[in-house]
Amino acid sequence: MLKKIKKYSSPKTDGKTRKIILGDNLDVLSALRADYKSKVKCVYIDPPYNNGEKYTHYDDSTHDLWLSDLKKRLKSLRDFLRDDGSIWISIDDGEVHYLKVAADEVFGRKNFITTVVWQQRTTRENRKHFSNNHEYILVYAKERKKFVASINKLPPTDDVLSRYKNPDNDPKGPWQSVSVNVQAGHAVKSQFYKLVSPAGVVHAPPNGRCWAYNESKMLGLIEEGRIWFGKDGAGVPRLKKYLSESRPGLTPETLWFADTVGTNKEAKKHLLKLFPGKDVFDTPKPERLIQQIFEIATNEGDLILDSYLGAGASVAVAHKMKRQYIGIDKGQHIIDYVIERQKMVMNGTGYGVLERVSDKTEGFEFFKFSG
Numbered sequence: 001m002l003k004k005i006k007k008y009s010s011p012k013t014d015g016k017t018r019k020i021i022l023g024d025n026l027d028v029l030s031a032l033r034a035d036y037k038s039k040v041k042c043v044y045i046d047p048p049y050n051n052g053e054k055y056t057h058y059d060d061s062t063h064d065l066w067l068s069d070l071k072k073r074l075k076s077l078r079d080f081l082r083d084d085g086s087i088w089i090s091i092d093d094g095e096v097h098y099l100k101v102a103a104d105e106v107f108g109r110k111n112f113i114t115t116v117v118w119q120q121r122t123t124r125e126n127r128k129h130f131s132n133n134h135e136y137i138l139v140y141a142k143e144r145k146k147f148v149a150s151i152n153k154l155p156p157t158d159d160v161l162s163r164y165k166n167p168d169n170d171p172k173g174p175w176q177s178v179s180v181n182v183q184a185g186h187a188v189k190s191q192f193y194k195l196v197s198p199a200g201v202v203h204a205p206p207n208g209r210c211w212a213y214n215e216s217k218m219l220g221l222i223e224e225g226r227i228w229f230g231k232d233g234a235g236v237p238r239l240k241k242y243l244s245e246s247r248p249g250l251t252p253e254t255l256w257f258a259d260t261v262g263t264n265k266e267a268k269k270h271l272l273k274l275f276p277g278k279d280v281f282d283t284p285k286p287e288r289l290i291q292q293i294f295e296i297a298t299n300e301g302d303l304i305l306d307s308y309l310g311a312g313a314s315v316a317v318a319h320k321m322k323r324q325y326i327g328i329d330k331g332q333h334i335i336d337y338v339i340e341r342q343k344m345v346m347n348g349t350g351y352g353v354l355e356r357v358s359d360k361t362e363g364f365e366f367f368k369f370s371g
Protein backbone atom coordinates (compact mmCIF):
# COMPACT_ATOMS: atom_id res chain seq x y z
CA MET A 1 0.00 0.00 0.00
CA LEU A 2 1.21 3.51 -0.76
CA LYS A 3 0.73 6.10 1.94
CA LYS A 4 0.92 9.76 1.01
CA ILE A 5 3.17 11.74 3.36
CA LYS A 6 1.85 15.25 3.37
CA LYS A 7 4.77 16.93 5.06
CA TYR A 8 7.10 15.87 2.24
CA SER A 9 4.63 16.64 -0.54
CA SER A 10 4.06 20.02 -2.09
CA PRO A 11 0.60 21.22 -3.14
CA LYS A 12 -0.43 20.07 -6.58
CA THR A 13 -3.67 20.98 -8.22
CA ASP A 14 -3.28 20.19 -11.88
CA GLY A 15 -4.17 16.49 -11.73
CA LYS A 16 -0.85 15.40 -13.31
CA THR A 17 1.27 12.50 -12.02
CA ARG A 18 4.39 13.69 -10.19
CA LYS A 19 5.22 11.08 -7.57
CA ILE A 20 8.29 10.30 -5.51
CA ILE A 21 7.98 7.02 -3.63
CA LEU A 22 10.04 5.46 -0.86
CA GLY A 23 10.13 1.66 -0.92
CA ASP A 24 11.57 -1.41 -2.61
CA ASN A 25 10.77 -0.97 -6.27
CA LEU A 26 9.33 -4.46 -6.74
CA ASP A 27 6.73 -3.79 -4.03
CA VAL A 28 6.03 -0.29 -5.22
CA LEU A 29 5.67 -1.36 -8.84
CA SER A 30 3.08 -3.97 -7.91
CA ALA A 31 1.19 -1.34 -5.93
CA LEU A 32 1.24 1.00 -8.95
CA ARG A 33 0.46 -1.53 -11.67
CA ALA A 34 -3.33 -1.20 -11.70
CA ASP A 35 -3.18 2.58 -12.20
CA TYR A 36 -0.19 2.86 -14.51
CA LYS A 37 -0.13 -0.30 -16.62
CA SER A 38 0.74 0.64 -20.24
CA LYS A 39 0.87 4.37 -19.36
CA VAL A 40 4.62 5.07 -19.28
CA LYS A 41 6.39 6.49 -22.34
CA CYS A 42 9.92 6.10 -21.01
CA VAL A 43 11.51 4.10 -18.23
CA TYR A 44 15.01 5.19 -17.27
CA ILE A 45 16.85 3.07 -14.71
CA ASP A 46 20.30 3.23 -13.24
CA PRO A 47 20.44 0.17 -11.00
CA PRO A 48 23.42 -0.82 -8.85
CA TYR A 49 26.03 -2.15 -11.29
CA ASN A 50 27.07 -5.17 -9.24
CA ASN A 51 30.66 -3.98 -9.27
CA GLY A 52 31.35 -5.08 -5.74
CA GLU A 53 31.93 -1.58 -4.48
CA LYS A 54 30.22 -0.41 -1.36
CA TYR A 55 28.93 3.07 -1.70
CA THR A 56 27.92 5.27 1.17
CA HIS A 57 24.26 5.24 0.29
CA TYR A 58 23.60 1.71 -0.89
CA ASP A 59 25.00 -1.81 -0.86
CA ASP A 60 26.19 -2.99 -4.28
CA SER A 61 27.68 -6.36 -3.38
CA THR A 62 24.81 -8.77 -3.95
CA HIS A 63 26.59 -10.48 -6.83
CA ASP A 64 24.75 -13.77 -7.09
CA LEU A 65 21.28 -12.33 -6.73
CA TRP A 66 21.87 -9.24 -8.77
CA LEU A 67 20.87 -10.49 -12.21
CA SER A 68 17.80 -12.43 -11.15
CA ASP A 69 16.62 -9.53 -8.96
CA LEU A 70 17.07 -7.11 -11.80
CA LYS A 71 15.35 -9.38 -14.30
CA LYS A 72 12.30 -9.60 -12.04
CA ARG A 73 12.16 -5.83 -12.02
CA LEU A 74 12.59 -5.57 -15.77
CA LYS A 75 9.63 -7.90 -16.24
CA SER A 76 7.56 -5.74 -13.96
CA LEU A 77 8.69 -2.50 -15.63
CA ARG A 78 7.74 -3.87 -19.06
CA ASP A 79 4.08 -3.91 -18.04
CA PHE A 80 4.19 -0.17 -17.45
CA LEU A 81 5.36 0.72 -20.94
CA ARG A 82 3.06 2.09 -23.58
CA ASP A 83 3.27 0.32 -26.92
CA ASP A 84 5.41 3.18 -28.24
CA GLY A 85 7.41 3.33 -25.02
CA SER A 86 11.05 2.50 -24.35
CA ILE A 87 13.33 1.54 -21.49
CA TRP A 88 16.85 2.92 -21.08
CA ILE A 89 19.15 1.01 -18.69
CA SER A 90 22.47 2.40 -17.46
CA ILE A 91 25.16 -0.22 -16.85
CA ASP A 92 28.94 -0.56 -16.97
CA ASP A 93 31.45 -2.89 -18.56
CA GLY A 94 31.31 -5.57 -15.87
CA GLU A 95 27.70 -6.64 -16.39
CA VAL A 96 26.54 -5.17 -19.69
CA HIS A 97 26.72 -8.45 -21.59
CA TYR A 98 24.86 -10.46 -18.95
CA LEU A 99 22.26 -7.75 -18.65
CA LYS A 100 21.84 -7.62 -22.44
CA VAL A 101 21.01 -11.33 -22.54
CA ALA A 102 18.59 -11.01 -19.62
CA ALA A 103 16.93 -7.94 -21.13
CA ASP A 104 16.67 -9.67 -24.53
CA GLU A 105 14.68 -12.39 -22.80
CA VAL A 106 12.35 -9.89 -21.17
CA PHE A 107 11.80 -7.46 -24.05
CA GLY A 108 12.55 -9.71 -27.04
CA ARG A 109 15.62 -9.39 -29.23
CA LYS A 110 13.59 -7.72 -31.95
CA ASN A 111 12.86 -4.86 -29.55
CA PHE A 112 16.52 -4.14 -28.83
CA ILE A 113 17.16 -0.67 -30.24
CA THR A 114 20.78 0.16 -29.48
CA THR A 115 23.57 0.41 -26.94
CA VAL A 116 24.56 3.99 -26.23
CA VAL A 117 28.16 4.48 -25.15
CA TRP A 118 28.51 7.39 -22.75
CA GLN A 119 31.86 9.01 -22.00
CA GLN A 120 31.34 9.29 -18.26
CA ARG A 121 34.80 10.66 -17.44
CA THR A 122 37.29 12.74 -19.37
CA THR A 123 40.36 12.37 -17.18
CA ARG A 124 42.71 9.36 -17.20
CA GLU A 125 42.50 7.09 -14.15
CA ASN A 126 46.23 6.29 -13.75
CA ARG A 127 45.83 4.05 -10.72
CA LYS A 128 44.17 1.36 -12.87
CA HIS A 129 45.54 -0.82 -15.71
CA PHE A 130 42.92 0.67 -18.01
CA SER A 131 41.24 3.93 -17.31
CA ASN A 132 37.55 3.16 -17.61
CA ASN A 133 36.04 6.23 -19.22
CA HIS A 134 32.72 4.95 -20.50
CA GLU A 135 29.47 3.36 -19.49
CA TYR A 136 26.57 1.95 -21.51
CA ILE A 137 22.89 2.58 -21.83
CA LEU A 138 20.89 -0.35 -23.24
CA VAL A 139 17.80 0.80 -25.08
CA TYR A 140 14.76 -1.44 -25.66
CA ALA A 141 11.34 -0.68 -27.09
CA LYS A 142 8.10 -2.21 -25.92
CA GLU A 143 7.16 -2.52 -29.59
CA ARG A 144 10.00 -1.64 -31.89
CA LYS A 145 7.95 -0.30 -34.82
CA LYS A 146 5.80 1.97 -32.69
CA PHE A 147 8.72 3.31 -30.69
CA VAL A 148 10.85 3.97 -33.74
CA ALA A 149 7.99 5.92 -35.32
CA SER A 150 7.78 8.09 -32.19
CA ILE A 151 11.49 8.92 -31.77
CA ASN A 152 12.33 12.62 -31.70
CA LYS A 153 15.34 14.10 -33.41
CA LEU A 154 17.70 16.09 -31.22
CA PRO A 155 17.61 19.89 -31.39
CA PRO A 156 19.99 21.24 -34.05
CA THR A 157 23.34 22.46 -32.80
CA ASP A 158 24.49 26.04 -33.41
CA ASP A 159 26.79 24.59 -36.04
CA VAL A 160 23.84 23.16 -37.98
CA LEU A 161 21.79 26.35 -37.57
CA SER A 162 24.70 28.48 -38.77
CA ARG A 163 24.49 26.76 -42.16
CA TYR A 164 21.20 28.62 -42.78
CA LYS A 165 21.92 32.13 -44.03
CA ASN A 166 20.07 34.85 -45.89
CA PRO A 167 22.51 36.53 -48.31
CA ASP A 168 19.68 37.74 -50.61
CA ASN A 169 17.37 39.01 -47.84
CA ASP A 170 14.77 36.45 -48.78
CA PRO A 171 11.52 37.35 -46.98
CA LYS A 172 11.05 33.64 -46.15
CA GLY A 173 14.09 33.90 -43.87
CA PRO A 174 17.38 31.97 -43.61
CA TRP A 175 18.01 29.11 -46.00
CA GLN A 176 20.74 26.73 -47.12
CA SER A 177 21.13 25.48 -50.65
CA VAL A 178 21.10 21.89 -51.84
CA SER A 179 21.92 20.37 -55.19
CA VAL A 180 19.19 20.22 -57.85
CA ASN A 181 20.91 17.59 -59.91
CA VAL A 182 20.55 13.91 -59.13
CA GLN A 183 21.93 10.60 -60.40
CA ALA A 184 20.50 9.85 -63.83
CA GLY A 185 19.96 6.11 -63.18
CA HIS A 186 16.15 6.25 -63.07
CA ALA A 187 15.75 9.52 -64.93
CA VAL A 188 13.08 10.23 -67.56
CA LYS A 189 13.70 12.27 -70.70
CA SER A 190 12.07 15.41 -69.34
CA GLN A 191 14.83 15.72 -66.71
CA PHE A 192 17.49 16.50 -69.32
CA TYR A 193 17.45 20.09 -70.63
CA LYS A 194 19.54 23.25 -70.62
CA LEU A 195 18.86 25.92 -68.05
CA VAL A 196 19.76 29.58 -68.51
CA SER A 197 20.81 31.44 -65.38
CA PRO A 198 19.72 35.07 -64.69
CA ALA A 199 23.18 36.23 -65.80
CA GLY A 200 22.74 34.32 -69.09
CA VAL A 201 25.05 31.36 -68.38
CA VAL A 202 23.75 28.08 -69.81
CA HIS A 203 23.85 25.07 -67.46
CA ALA A 204 23.35 21.41 -68.34
CA PRO A 205 23.35 18.59 -65.76
CA PRO A 206 26.84 17.06 -65.31
CA ASN A 207 27.63 13.72 -66.98
CA GLY A 208 25.64 10.83 -65.49
CA ARG A 209 23.25 13.21 -63.74
CA CYS A 210 19.97 14.96 -64.56
CA TRP A 211 17.89 17.75 -63.04
CA ALA A 212 15.75 16.74 -60.06
CA TYR A 213 12.65 18.31 -61.71
CA ASN A 214 11.29 18.61 -65.22
CA GLU A 215 11.68 21.95 -66.98
CA SER A 216 8.28 23.44 -66.18
CA LYS A 217 8.59 22.62 -62.46
CA MET A 218 12.12 24.04 -62.45
CA LEU A 219 10.99 27.26 -64.14
CA GLY A 220 8.21 27.54 -61.56
CA LEU A 221 10.74 27.24 -58.74
CA ILE A 222 12.94 29.90 -60.38
CA GLU A 223 9.88 32.16 -60.67
CA GLU A 224 9.18 31.64 -56.94
CA GLY A 225 12.77 32.65 -56.13
CA ARG A 226 13.60 29.20 -54.77
CA ILE A 227 16.53 28.50 -57.08
CA TRP A 228 19.85 30.13 -56.23
CA PHE A 229 22.39 30.80 -58.97
CA GLY A 230 24.99 32.33 -56.66
CA LYS A 231 25.44 36.00 -55.81
CA ASP A 232 26.31 36.90 -59.41
CA GLY A 233 23.38 34.94 -60.88
CA ALA A 234 25.77 32.87 -62.98
CA GLY A 235 26.48 29.83 -60.79
CA VAL A 236 25.23 26.26 -60.91
CA PRO A 237 21.56 26.25 -59.85
CA ARG A 238 20.78 25.01 -56.32
CA LEU A 239 17.52 24.69 -54.39
CA LYS A 240 16.92 26.89 -51.36
CA LYS A 241 15.85 24.92 -48.27
CA TYR A 242 14.31 27.30 -45.74
CA LEU A 243 14.90 26.90 -42.03
CA SER A 244 11.23 27.72 -41.44
CA GLU A 245 10.14 24.80 -43.62
CA SER A 246 12.67 22.20 -42.58
CA ARG A 247 13.01 20.50 -39.26
CA PRO A 248 16.77 20.41 -39.06
CA GLY A 249 16.85 17.98 -36.10
CA LEU A 250 19.77 15.64 -35.58
CA THR A 251 19.48 11.88 -35.68
CA PRO A 252 20.80 10.69 -32.32
CA GLU A 253 24.17 8.98 -32.49
CA THR A 254 25.21 6.06 -30.30
CA LEU A 255 28.38 7.71 -28.96
CA TRP A 256 27.53 10.32 -26.35
CA PHE A 257 30.45 12.53 -25.47
CA ALA A 258 30.98 14.29 -22.17
CA ASP A 259 31.02 17.74 -23.74
CA THR A 260 27.40 17.24 -24.84
CA VAL A 261 25.88 15.21 -22.01
CA GLY A 262 28.23 15.73 -19.05
CA THR A 263 30.16 13.40 -16.75
CA ASN A 264 29.71 11.75 -13.36
CA LYS A 265 32.03 14.41 -11.97
CA GLU A 266 29.83 17.18 -13.34
CA ALA A 267 26.81 15.56 -11.68
CA LYS A 268 28.61 15.30 -8.34
CA LYS A 269 29.69 18.94 -8.53
CA HIS A 270 26.08 19.86 -9.24
CA LEU A 271 24.94 18.00 -6.11
CA LEU A 272 27.63 19.69 -4.00
CA LYS A 273 26.39 23.04 -5.26
CA LEU A 274 22.88 22.11 -4.15
CA PHE A 275 24.01 20.59 -0.84
CA PRO A 276 27.27 22.31 0.13
CA GLY A 277 29.42 20.39 2.57
CA LYS A 278 27.08 17.36 2.59
CA ASP A 279 28.09 13.77 1.99
CA VAL A 280 26.35 13.68 -1.40
CA PHE A 281 25.48 10.67 -3.54
CA ASP A 282 28.47 8.86 -5.06
CA THR A 283 27.32 7.97 -8.55
CA PRO A 284 24.82 10.54 -9.78
CA LYS A 285 23.98 10.97 -13.44
CA PRO A 286 24.36 14.42 -15.02
CA GLU A 287 21.12 16.17 -15.89
CA ARG A 288 22.33 16.73 -19.46
CA LEU A 289 22.51 12.96 -20.02
CA ILE A 290 18.98 12.41 -18.76
CA GLN A 291 17.70 15.39 -20.73
CA GLN A 292 19.04 13.88 -23.95
CA ILE A 293 17.25 10.57 -23.25
CA PHE A 294 13.96 12.33 -22.56
CA GLU A 295 14.35 14.55 -25.62
CA ILE A 296 14.65 11.48 -27.84
CA ALA A 297 12.05 9.27 -26.17
CA THR A 298 9.33 11.57 -24.81
CA ASN A 299 7.25 14.67 -25.42
CA GLU A 300 5.78 17.25 -23.07
CA GLY A 301 3.20 15.66 -20.74
CA ASP A 302 4.46 12.07 -21.20
CA LEU A 303 4.96 9.89 -18.15
CA ILE A 304 8.48 8.85 -17.12
CA LEU A 305 9.32 6.14 -14.59
CA ASP A 306 12.61 5.68 -12.73
CA SER A 307 12.65 2.88 -10.17
CA TYR A 308 16.25 3.49 -9.00
CA LEU A 309 16.01 7.18 -8.32
CA GLY A 310 19.25 7.78 -6.39
CA ALA A 311 19.85 11.52 -6.10
CA GLY A 312 16.88 12.24 -8.35
CA ALA A 313 18.36 13.48 -11.63
CA SER A 314 15.54 11.93 -13.64
CA VAL A 315 12.67 13.51 -11.73
CA ALA A 316 14.45 16.89 -11.61
CA VAL A 317 14.88 16.86 -15.39
CA ALA A 318 11.38 15.47 -15.99
CA HIS A 319 9.91 18.28 -13.90
CA LYS A 320 11.84 20.91 -15.82
CA MET A 321 10.89 19.36 -19.16
CA LYS A 322 7.20 19.35 -18.16
CA ARG A 323 6.98 15.57 -18.20
CA GLN A 324 4.95 13.62 -15.63
CA TYR A 325 7.00 11.30 -13.47
CA ILE A 326 7.18 8.52 -10.93
CA GLY A 327 10.48 8.08 -9.08
CA ILE A 328 11.08 5.19 -6.69
CA ASP A 329 13.97 4.45 -4.34
CA LYS A 330 14.35 2.39 -1.20
CA GLY A 331 16.95 4.69 0.40
CA GLN A 332 16.32 7.34 3.04
CA HIS A 333 18.37 9.70 0.84
CA ILE A 334 15.32 10.38 -1.28
CA ILE A 335 13.86 12.24 1.69
CA ASP A 336 17.10 14.04 2.51
CA TYR A 337 18.12 14.88 -1.04
CA VAL A 338 15.52 14.23 -3.72
CA ILE A 339 12.69 16.11 -2.07
CA GLU A 340 14.93 19.07 -1.31
CA ARG A 341 16.33 19.02 -4.84
CA GLN A 342 12.85 18.89 -6.30
CA LYS A 343 11.79 21.91 -4.27
CA MET A 344 14.83 23.77 -5.58
CA VAL A 345 13.88 22.77 -9.13
CA MET A 346 10.42 24.19 -8.51
CA ASN A 347 11.62 27.53 -7.24
CA GLY A 348 14.32 27.89 -9.87
CA THR A 349 17.38 27.39 -7.65
CA GLY A 350 18.18 23.83 -8.73
CA TYR A 351 20.85 24.74 -11.33
CA GLY A 352 21.51 22.03 -13.96
CA VAL A 353 19.63 22.02 -17.25
CA LEU A 354 16.70 24.22 -18.23
CA GLU A 355 16.28 26.16 -15.02
CA ARG A 356 12.73 27.41 -14.82
CA VAL A 357 10.29 28.29 -12.08
CA SER A 358 7.27 26.04 -12.09
CA ASP A 359 3.82 27.47 -11.70
CA LYS A 360 1.92 26.96 -8.48
CA THR A 361 -0.07 23.97 -9.73
CA GLU A 362 3.06 21.91 -10.37
CA GLY A 363 3.78 20.34 -7.00
CA PHE A 364 4.74 16.73 -6.41
CA GLU A 365 3.53 14.05 -4.02
CA PHE A 366 5.61 11.91 -1.71
CA PHE A 367 4.51 8.37 -0.82
CA LYS A 368 5.88 5.65 1.37
CA PHE A 369 5.27 1.96 0.74
CA SER A 370 4.02 0.08 3.74
CA GLY A 371 3.46 -3.64 3.30
Ligand SMILES: C[S@@+](CC[C@H](N)C(=O)[O-])C[C@H]1O[C@@H](n2cnc3c(N)ncnc32)[C@H](O)[C@@H]1O
Nearest residue numbers: 024025046284285308310311312313329330331
Ligand atom coordinates in the same frame (compact mmCIF):
# COMPACT_ATOMS: atom_id res chain seq x y z
C1 LIG B 1 23.16 4.10 -9.10
S1 LIG B 1 21.97 4.71 -8.01
C2 LIG B 1 20.97 5.73 -9.04
C3 LIG B 1 21.58 7.08 -9.30
C4 LIG B 1 20.68 8.03 -10.02
N1 LIG B 1 20.51 7.69 -11.41
C5 LIG B 1 21.18 9.48 -9.92
O1 LIG B 1 21.41 10.12 -10.94
O2 LIG B 1 21.35 9.95 -8.82
C6 LIG B 1 21.00 3.32 -7.62
C7 LIG B 1 19.88 3.58 -6.65
O3 LIG B 1 19.02 2.45 -6.64
C8 LIG B 1 18.48 2.30 -5.37
N2 LIG B 1 18.00 0.91 -5.26
C9 LIG B 1 18.74 -0.21 -5.33
N3 LIG B 1 17.93 -1.29 -5.24
C10 LIG B 1 16.66 -0.83 -5.11
C11 LIG B 1 15.39 -1.45 -4.96
N4 LIG B 1 15.28 -2.77 -4.94
N5 LIG B 1 14.30 -0.67 -4.84
C12 LIG B 1 14.41 0.69 -4.86
N6 LIG B 1 15.59 1.32 -5.00
C13 LIG B 1 16.71 0.58 -5.13
C14 LIG B 1 19.60 2.65 -4.41
O4 LIG B 1 19.09 3.06 -3.17
C15 LIG B 1 20.28 3.79 -5.19
O5 LIG B 1 19.80 5.02 -4.75
